[in-house]
Structures are given as C-alpha cells and as structure tokens.
Amino acid sequence: MDLDPQPIRLASGLSTLTPARIDRGRAGARPRTAELLLFRADHAAARDAVLTELPEDFPDQLGCVASVRTCSADRREYLLRPDLGRRIRLGDEQAVAALGKGGCDVLVVVADGLSSAAVASQVPILLPPLMVSLEVMKPGSVRGPVFVRNARVGAMNHLGDLAQATVVVMLVGERPGLSTSRSLSAYMGWMPRPGCTDAHRNVISNIHEQGLAVQQAAVVVARWVAGMFRERTSGTHFSA
Amino acid sequence: MKLQTTLRGKNFAFRGLYDLMARANEPKAGDRLAGLAAHTAQERMAARMLLSEVRVSAFLDQPAVEASRDWVTSRILSNLDPHAREETSDWTIGRLREKILEADGETALRWGRGLTSEAIAAVARLMSNMDLVLASSKLRVATTNRTTIGLAGTFSSRLQPNHPVDDLAGILASVRDGLSFGVGDALVGINPADDTVESVERTMNGVSEFVHDHLAVPTQVCVLAHVGTQLKALERGGRCDVVFQSIAGSQAGNESFGISPSMLSEADDAVRAGRTDLGEHVLYFETGQGSELSSDSHHGIDQLTMESRCHGLARSYSPFLVNTVVGFIGPEYLFDGREVIRAGLEDHFMGKLHGLPMGVDVCHTNAMDADQNDLENLLILLGAAGCNFVMGVPMSDDVMLNYQSTSFHDVAALRELLGRRPAPEFNGWMETRGILREGRLTAEAGDPGIFERPLVR
Numbered sequence: 001m002d003l004d005p006q007p008i009r010l011a012s013g014l015s016t017l018t019p020a021r022i023d024r025g026r027a028g029a030r031p032r033t034a035e036l037l038l039f040r041a042d043h044a045a046a047r048d049a050v051l052t053e054l055p056e057d058f059p060d061q062l063g064c065v066a067s068v069r070t071c072s073a074d075r076r077e078y079l080l081r082p083d084l085g086r087r088i089r090l091g092d093e094q095a096v097a098a099l100g101k102g103g104c105d106v107l108v109v110v111a112d113g114l115s116s117a118a119v120a121s122q123v124p125i126l127l128p129p130l131m132v133s134l135e136v137m138k139p140g141s142v143r144g145p146v147f148v149r150n151a152r153v154g155a156m157n158h159l160g161d162l163a164q165a166t167v168v169v170m171l172v173g174e175r176p177g178l179s180t181s182r183s184l185s186a187y188m189g190w191m192p193r194p195g196c197t198d199a200h201r202n203v204i205s206n207i208h209e210q211g212l213a214v215q216q217a218a219v220v221v222a223r224w225v226a227g228m229f230r231e232r233t234s235g236t237h238f239s240a
Numbered sequence: 241m242k243l244q245t246t247l248r249g250k251n252f253a254f255r256g257l258y259d260l261m262a263r264a265n266e267p268k269a270g271d272r273l274a275g276l277a278a279h280t281a282q283e284r285m286a287a288r289m290l291l292s293e294v295r296v297s298a299f300l301d302q303p304a305v306e307a308s309r310d311w312v313t314s315r316i317l318s319n320l321d322p323h324a325r326e327e328t329s330d331w332t333i334g335r336l337r338e339k340i341l342e343a344d345g346e347t348a349l350r351w352g353r354g355l356t357s358e359a360i361a362a363v364a365r366l367m368s369n370m371d372l373v374l375a376s377s378k379l380r381v382a383t384t385n386r387t388t389i390g391l392a393g394t395f396s397s398r399l400q401p402n403h404p405v406d407d408l409a410g411i412l413a414s415v416r417d418g419l420s421f422g423v424g425d426a427l428v429g430i431n432p433a434d435d436t437v438e439s440v441e442r443t444m445n446g447v448s449e450f451v452h453d454h455l456a457v458p459t460q461v462c463v464l465a466h467v468g469t470q471l472k473a474l475e476r477g478g479r480c481d482v483v484f485q486s487i488a489g490s491q492a493g494n495e496s497f498g499i500s501p502s503m504l505s506e507a508d509d510a511v512r513a514g515r516t517d518l519g520e521h522v523l524y525f526e527t528g529q530g531s532e533l534s535s536d537s538h539h540g541i542d543q544l545t546m547e548s549r550c551h552g553l554a555r556s557y558s559p560f561l562v563n564t565v566v567g568f569i570g571p572e573y574l575f576d577g578r579e580v581i582r583a584g585l586e587d588h589f590m591g592k593l594h595g596l597p598m599g600v601d602v603c604h605t606n607a608m609d610a611d612q613n614d615l616e617n618l619l620i621l622l623g624a625a626g627c628n629f630v631m632g633v634p635m636s637d638d639v640m641l642n643y644q645s646t647s648f649h650d651v652a653a654l655r656e657l658l659g660r661r662p663a664p665e666f667n668g669w670m671e672t673r674g675i676l677r678e679g680r681l682t683a684e685a686g687d688p689g690i691f692e693r694p695l696v697r
Binding site for chain 1: 269272273401402403404407409410411412413414416417421571572575605606607611612634635636637639642643644647649652653655656681685686687688689692
C-alpha cells in the first residue's frame with residue numbers, strides 16, 4: 001500500500017468542538033514552543049492562585065465585619081492538614097460568636113480556599129448584590145461578611161455553630177484548573193453544625209468569567225437561600 | 241518477631257508488625273496525616289532494618305485486616321498458589337528483595353503468586369527507586385481483549401478524551417487527535433461528567449461506532465462510570481469491550497465505593513455475553529494510594545499496604561488493565577513530585593509482582609507541589625520499568641477532571657526514546673493509516689484531520 005505522498009494539511013476545525021488542547025501540532029514528538037509555554041503559563045497561574053495569600057487589608061477593602069483564621073498556620077500546613085482548615089483558631093472563636101448575638105438568620109463567609117485569585121477577582125463583584133438580596137429576605141438578621149483565612153469548606157460547620165447561624169453561605173476559591181484559576185464556589189447549608197458533610201450542603205460552582213457569570217450567581221445563591229428557609233432544610237436531597 | 245532495636249546508640253521500639261511497616265515507609269503526606277509515619281529519618285531506618293528480618297510467613301499469619309471481617313483479606317488469602325507460598329514463606333523480607341533482584345522474571349512472577357499483598361508491600365519499602373525499576377522491568381504481564389498489551393518491546397496508552405459536558409462531537413475530536421499520535425491501543429476510555437445510565441450509554445455507543453465501525457481501530461472502548469451504571473447501560477444495549485471500577489484495599493473502602501465481590505463477577509460475565517471477538521480479559525480496575533484513608537476505611541494501616549491490598553483484590557479477577565492513579569488524590573496524601581514519583585514506582589512494582597497488567601496515570605492536581613517535569617521524570621522511569629500503559633490526554637490538560645496527566649506527545653516521545661511500539665494489532669492499523677512507518681511517526685501523524693481523508697492506494 002502506498003500513501004498519498006503530499007497530503008494536503010487541512011485546517012481540521014476540530015478544536016472548536018472542545019475546550020481540550022487538540023490539533024496543536026508537534027515538534028518531532030514534542031509540543032510546539034508556543035503551546036508548551038502557554039501550558040506552563042496556565043499552570044503557573046494555578047500554582048500562584050493556590051500559594052498566594054490574600055493581602056492583610058483585603059477583608060477591610062471588601063467591607064468585612066470580621067477577619068479570622070483557621071488553625072492552619074500557613075499555606076503549607078493548610079495543604080497538608082485539611083482537618084486544621086476546618087476549625088477556627090481558638091483566639092478567633094469569640095469574634096465569630098459575637099457576630100451571632102441577637103440572632104443570625106444568615107451568616108455570609110468569604111474563604112480563600114484553594115484559590116486566592118478566585119476570591120480576589122469574583123467576590124468584590126458578587127458580594128454587594130448578594131448582601132442586598134439577603135438583607136431584603138431577612139432584614140436585620142444577616143451577619144457578615146466574615147473573612148476566613150486558610151479555610152476549607154468544612155469550616156462552615158464550626159462557623160455556623162459559633163454564630164448559631166440558621167443558614168451559612170460560604171464563598172470559597174476552588175482548586176484551580178488550567179483553563180481558569182479564578183473559579184469560585186458558593187456553598188450553602190441549613191443549620192451547619194459539627195458532623196455535617198457535603199450531603200447536608202448545596203453548592204453553586206464554576207463562578208467565573210467563562211462559567212456562571214458573577215451577577216447571575218448572586219441571584220442564584222439568593223434563590224437557594226430563600227428555598228432553604230421555605231423548606232427548612234438543605235443538602236443533596238433538596239432542590240430550590 | 242523482633243520489634244525493638246538499637247541504631248547508632250539510640251533505642252527504637254515498635255508496637256507491632258503494622259506499626260513497623262508504616263514507619264519503614266518512604267515519607268508520604270498521607271501516612272503523616274494518619275499519624276502513622278516515622279518521626280525521624282533514623283526511626284524510619286530502624287524500622288526498615290527490623291522489617292528486613294521479618295519472615296514472609298508472618299504476613300500469612302497476620303494480615304493487615306482480619307479475614308473474618310474483611311472480604312478483601314479473604315480473597316487475597318484464598319487466591320494464593322500453595323506451592324509458591326511454601327517456596328517463599330521461610331524467607332525474610334530482606335532475602336526476598338535479593339531473591340527478586342537475582343531471579344529471572346518468570347521465577348519472580350511465580351513467587352509473586354504465593355505472596356500475600358502485605359508481604360509484597362513489605363518488600364517494596366525495602367527497595368530503592370532503581371531496585372523498583374529494575375525488578376519491575378523483568379516482570380512481563382500480557383493481557384488480551386481485542387488487542388494484546390504488555391508484550392516485550394511494546395508501550396501502550398489509554399486515550400482519555402474527556403469533555404466537560406460529555407459532548408460526543410467534542411469527545412470524538414479528542415479521539416481523532418489521540419489516534420493521530422498513535423495513542424489508544426490499551427483503551428479509549430472516557431470519564432463521564434454525567435453519570436446517568438442514558439448518558440453513559442450514549443457515550444459508549446457514539447464512541448464505539450466511531451472507533452470500531454467507522455475507523456476499525458483494533459482497541460477497546462469503555463466509559464468509566466460506576467460498575468452498576470455500566471451494567472445497566474449494557475442491559476439497554478450499550479456497547480463496550482471493557483468494564484471499569486475503582487477498587488479499595490479494604491471491605492469498608494469498597495463499600496464506600498458501593499461495590500461487592502459479586503458485582504465485579506457479574507460485570508465480567510455481562511461484558512462477555514454473546515461476544516466472540518474478545519480475548520480472555522475484560523475488566524479494568526483503578527487504584528491509588530490514600531483512597532482508604534480518605535474514606536476512613538484504612539484500619540490504621542499505611543497507604544502503601546492498603547494499595548497493595550487493592551492489587552491483591554484485583555488479582556482475584558484477572559483484569560485486562562489495572563491503573564494506579566498516582567497523583568489525583570491531593571497534597572495531603574502525596575505532597576510533591578518526589579512523593580508522586582516514589583508512589584508511582586512502588587505501585588507499578590507491587591502490581592507487577594501480583595501478576596497484574598499494570599499501568600499508571602502519571603498525574604498531579606494543581607494543589608500539589610509538582611509540575612510537568614516531575615510527570616515526565618516518572619514517565620521515563622516507568623518506561624524503563626516496563627510499565628504496560630499510561631494515559632494520553634490532549635496536551636496533558638484534562639478539561640473535565642481538572643488535573644494534568646501525560647499527553648499524546650509524551651506517549652509518542654517515550655516510544656521514540658525507548659524504541660517501543662504500540663500493541664501489535666494497533667501497530668498494524670497505524671501503519672495502514674499511514675501514521676507510523678518502521679516505528680517512526682510519519683509527517684501525517686499528529687493531524688486529527690487525517691481521518692476525514694480517504695486512504696490513497
């Protein structure tokens with residue numbers, strides 16, 4: 001069998017069908033230089049999102065009423081010990097408890113999670129309309145936002161317990177992928193207390209420029225919270 | 241059994257066989273997280289020296305989890321070859337290491353059939369990285385479905401064309417790209433974003449029609465949903481050549497995956513039903529250090545031993561492919577490139593000594609302190625170790641699972657570097673399609689558009 005000696009290299013158009021990095025050519029058996037550098041730049045953004053801490057004045061600029069830390073001392077310990085990232089450190093417990101004085105229907109939490117870049121880019125836009133919607137829903141009984149450094153999603157339980165909150169909304173940076181390092185999730189739970197798991201929570205994920213738009217996310221989160229107050233529950237069995 | 245020793249004037253004492261095992265391990269974040277790891281480098285070496293004097297038979301007498309409360313243990317014990325068990329039981333673990341390094345591959349594989357998973361996990365931790373590579377390179381395990389993988393001189397790959405919403409045209413675009421690099425001789429295997437029966441069946445059939453009916457590629461198709469979902473899809477008329485399931489090293493771990501021993505046997509029967517075109521092997525298992533700790537089903541046992549028990553369970557089903565997904569789990573189990581490389585070499589060696597057709601998903605997430613250079617290092621080491629297959633992901637970036645694995649380019653580069661070919665049936669197809677000539681990629685290779693053009697005779 002003889003093969004076409006001069007194949008016409010058609011622009012396949014296949015790369016429009018998937019976000020996967022296909023039809024990128026090759027240099028021998030290795031990637032083209034520009035593709036290799038682009039790939040490593042995406043990874044660099046993801047690593048920086050994981051390792052960079054938000055600046056000290058970030059909570060103030062965001063208008064947070066409190067800024068606390070978990071038991072994780074730094075990013076390395078945060079990555080190695082998920083259990084420590086689920087507990088507010090002893091010295092900060094009182095500050096969270098104080099937020100709940102006089103009743104707390106909704107506690108709004110901002111957590112860095114695995115991507116400070118997601119929090120820095122999405123939360124300043126998402127937070128103002130969300131706070132307004134929640135305040136309309138539960139006038140005078142929305143607390144926060146409280147900022148938590150080096151926090152895992154499971155910190156919701158400790159925070160909910162300390163503030164005796166009925167609903168906790170946690171905006172948290174997702175583990176960065178290569179396509180975006182700026183994707184945010186909103187976790188919501190009815191009566192989150194120690195022992196609650198993902199099964200007790202609901203989540204809106206993929207909040208970023210190419211995913212769920214931030215403005216729309218504020219509306220969706222408020223709708224879920226309203227549903228939780230209506231049905232007095234949350235979790236995998238529940239849909240708003 | 242001696243559990244106490246003095247090393248350079250310092251006393252070290254251990255609480256029992258599995259305390260000794262855990263502390264003898266190379267450093268791993270998951271063992272530290274579980275509170276099982278050695279506290280100092282010297283304690284680790286003291287444990288390793290004592291472990292080298294433990295007899296193989298000690299692990300027969302004392303499995304990591306009692307057989308009476310764990311069907312993984314009972315399956316491991318009941319599958320041992322009695323003659324091979326007799327042959328090895330009096331050796332110490334230190335002697336076992338030397339015997340394996342001295343022996344030819346067939347002899348070592350025969351001994352492997354008589355070793356419990358715990359004994360295999362013990363000898364692995366006495367081995368250096370080069371020990372693991374050299375020993376593994378002798379252990380050839382070939383399996384057959386539509387293609388035969390694991391033959392000497394070959395290096396195979398699973399094409400992993402995942403799409404964030406399982407869009408069939410998008411999946412097939414990645415399939416075209418991978419095939420054009422000669423990737424996919426072990427499997428075209430899709431991780432579904434939507435785990436419903438309808439969606440899984442749609443992907444199974446869409447990919448099978450393209451790969452088998454349209455392009456006549458000699459390979460296997462599989463959609464990596466839960467085994468129960470795949471069985472339902474098969475009942476409804478779904479097409480696949482291989483059934484997949486993640487497995488764990490304890491009964492409790494497998495229960496958290498929602499599987500029982502009979503489900504895996506049923507899967508084996510279901511995929512064969514009415515088929516005459518399949519070889520002897522139809523199951524695909526995935527494992528990976530740390531999964532038992534993450535589901536709190538590790539029974540206080542270190543992650544290397546639990547991983548080896550996964551292999552013991554897999555062995556009792558004679559699978560077509562076993563894949564250790566080495567760096568997906570996260571930095572709290574494997575922190576950095578060094579730990580990932582070590583775990584990949586250990587898992588591959590342990591699987592091969594169990595007689596398994598071992599592949600490795602050489603991978604990391606972005607939370608881990610690792611990068612593409614770490615993955616390429618491990619890939620080359622595994623190539624030298626005779627690993628059966630690795631993943632092929634477009635430019636390493638899995639856009640559905642959000643992690644990085646090895647790429648189509650990496651598979652082609654490793655074959656060029658080590659002079660390896662794809663599985664023979666697939667190699668023939670590549671030559672017919674004009675992608676490969678005399679073991680080298682042609683000018684057309686790497687162009688996903690070639691499958692739209694007719695072959696010119």
